[in-house]
Amino acid sequence: xxxxxxxxxxxxxxxxxxxxxxxxxxxxxxxxxxxxxxxxxxxxxxxxxxxxxxxxxxxxxxxxxxxxxxxxxxxxxxxxxxxxxxxx
Amino acid sequence: xxxxxxxxxxxxxxxxxxxxxxxxxxxxxxxxxxxxxxxxxxxxxxxxxxxxxxxxxxxxxxxxxxxxxxxxxxxxxxxxxxxxxxxxxxxxxxxxxxxxxxxxxxxxxxxxxxxxxxxxxxxxxxxxxxxxxxxxxxxxxxxxxxxxxxxxxxxxxxxxxxxxxxxxxxxxxxxxxxxxxxxxxxxxxxxxxxxxxxxxxxxxxxxxxxxxxxxxxxxxxxxxxxxxxxxxxxxxxxxxxxxxxxxxxxxxxxxxx
Numbered sequence: 001x002x003x004x005x006x007x008x009x010x011x012x013x014x015x016x017x018x019x020x021x022x023x024x025x026x027x028x029x030x031x032x033x034x035x036x037x038x039x040x041x042x043x044x045x046x047x048x049x050x051x052x053x054x055x056x057x058x059x060x061x062x063x064x065x066x067x068x069x070x071x072x073x074x075x076x077x078x079x080x081x082x083x084x085x086x087x088x
Numbered sequence: 089x090x091x092x093x094x095x096x097x098x099x100x101x102x103x104x105x106x107x108x109x110x111x112x113x114x115x116x117x118x119x120x121x122x123x124x125x126x127x128x129x130x131x132x133x134x135x136x137x138x139x140x141x142x143x144x145x146x147x148x149x150x151x152x153x154x155x156x157x158x159x160x161x162x163x164x165x166x167x168x169x170x171x172x173x174x175x176x177x178x179x180x181x182x183x184x185x186x187x188x189x190x191x192x193x194x195x196x197x198x199x200x201x202x203x204x205x206x207x208x209x210x211x212x213x214x215x216x217x218x219x220x221x222x223x224x225x226x227x228x229x230x231x232x233x234x235x236x237x238x239x240x241x242x243x244x245x246x247x248x249x250x251x252x253x254x255x256x257x258x259x260x261x262x263x264x265x266x267x268x269x270x271x272x273x274x275x276x277x278x279x280x281x282x283x284x285x286x287x288x289x290x291x292x293x294x295x296x297x298x299x300x301x302x303x304x305x306x307x308x309x310x311x312x313x314x315x316x317x318x319x320x321x322x323x324x325x326x327x328x329x330x331x332x333x334x335x336x337x338x339x340x341x342x343x344x345x
Binding site: 024027028031069070072073074076077078080081082084085086 | 160161162163164242243244245246247279283284285286287288291
């Protein structure tokens, strides 16, 4: 029988895995959109701006500030990466 | 990495004014001899110097790879520089009581080290030591300038191409085998070095493999189409890296010049 702390840890690991999977699938789709000329990288960079500013605002408003701050950092890193996409 | 006494090649100190070769060689020999009494090993992922904490030593990297890394408050991280065998690092410790960034082992690492006061004393007694450390700082700075241009204006493929050529050339100059070389960095670490995400790094590496420009098997990198990778990297390389063959005569780029 697993203890409460083990169950919490397992749940947290599952959440982390879900978060990583979601972010990677989203980024892969963004890259596919650029590669298939559906959107330009600049259109995507602008769109991602909205997500960053929303997350930063949530952090300022005290909504899960730690999580929101890290999430904003992750999205900002994704935006930087998309901006360096070649030949578009 | 062979000790300095065994390295007679002019290519050990690329870009230098030839009249300084003997000074550089003597300076390196004196420094590494003084450091040889203090050796230490680290495992991959170990921190050698902690960010913002007091630190007293200057290091010579005998084997392995080391990263200068900065962690941001929102947990983004940037690898600012990668040190390869034969490099001195932590040189700023002579001037700074605390290092602004962390130094982390990317692979199993052996370093030799000396207290900053002894390094300073050595430079007073032997100006060649100062010349050698000065060269290290200037060469680090030159590469950093290229990297600023690459991160500011280069695209992901150019950055990856430039990174691979830089590692290969520096390993070659350190007297190590470069037909294939072990790249002891995870894709996340490569992403942190290139300002990309791990997904993007994976995508570009896959594209380069599919184009038969590189092969990467179990951490072993082979640049299979040197000409194509050089073409890729060229826009963000500085004039010295582009024409490395003109300066050291042994560059893998030499036939392109």
